[in-house]
Amino acid sequence: MEALAKSRHVRSSAPKLRIVAKHVKGVGVNQALVTLHSLARRNKGAYLLEKTLKSALANFQVKDVDGVVDLDRVKVKTVMIDEGPLMKRIRPHAQGRAFRILKKLSHITVVVSD
Numbered sequence: 001m002e003a004l005a006k007s008r009h010v011r012s013s014a015p016k017l018r019i020v021a022k023h024v025k026g027v028g029v030n031q032a033l034v035t036l037h038s039l040a041r042r043n044k045g046a047y048l049l050e051k052t053l054k055s056a057l058a059n060f061q062v063k064d065v066d067g068v069v070d071l072d073r074v075k076v077k078t079v080m081i082d083e084g085p086l087m088k089r090i091r092p093h094a095q096g097r098a099f100r101i102l103k104k105l106s107h108i109t110v111v112v113s114d
Contacts, residue, residue, distance in 0.1 A: 001060070001063060001064065001113065001114055002060075002077065002111055002112065002113040003056050003057070003059040003060035003062075003063050003111070003112050003113075004056060004059065004109065004110070004111050005052050005053070005055035005056035005058075005059055005109075005110050006052070006107065006108065006109050006110075007048065007051065007052045007055075007107070007108040008084065008107045008108075009084055009085070009105050009107070010048050010084070010105060010106045010107070010108055011103070011105060012044055012045050012048060012104075012105075012106055013104040013106065014081050014082065014083045014104070014106045016044075016045050017045040017048070017049065017081045017106055017108065018081045019045070020036070020039060020043060020045045020046045020049055021049060021079040021081050023035055023036075023039070024036060024049065024053070024076050024079060025076060025078065025079050026075065026076060026077075027075065027076055028071075028072065028074070028075050028076075029053070029057055029071055029074045029075065029076060029112060030071050030072065032053060032076050033050065033053065033054070036049055036050035036053065037050060048108065049079070049108060049110070052108045052109075052110045053076065053110050053112075055110075056110040056111065056112045057069075057071075057074070057112060060074060060112050073114050074112055074113070074114050075112065075113060075114070076110065076111075076112055077111040077112060077113040078109070078110075078111045079108075079109070079110050079111075080108075080109040080110075081106055081107070081108055081109075082106065082107040082109070083104070083105075083106060083107075084104070084105035084106050084107050085105055086102045086103065086104060086105070087102070087103040087104075087105065088100060088101075088102060088103075089101040089102075089103060
């Protein structure tokens, strides 16, 4: 059985999130949560990925027929980080010019399975 969780339009760039995502891909859920929680103090991407993983785990518990989930048998199957839309902002610059600032957004998809 599988469960899926998505976080869309997350205010972090995809390469920054992919650095964190490679640490939890294919690992047990308990180990992934411990890893992300320890990284979350220093890394915003770890905090965002931890929230999405907890949501996927909650979805897994809802889908389970028994209602009791053994967390030792649940693993992180895939973690996909996709690029989202760009927020375009304008910053004033010298001599009446305007420079464009591109704020990058991402989409996080986490799949857990037993």
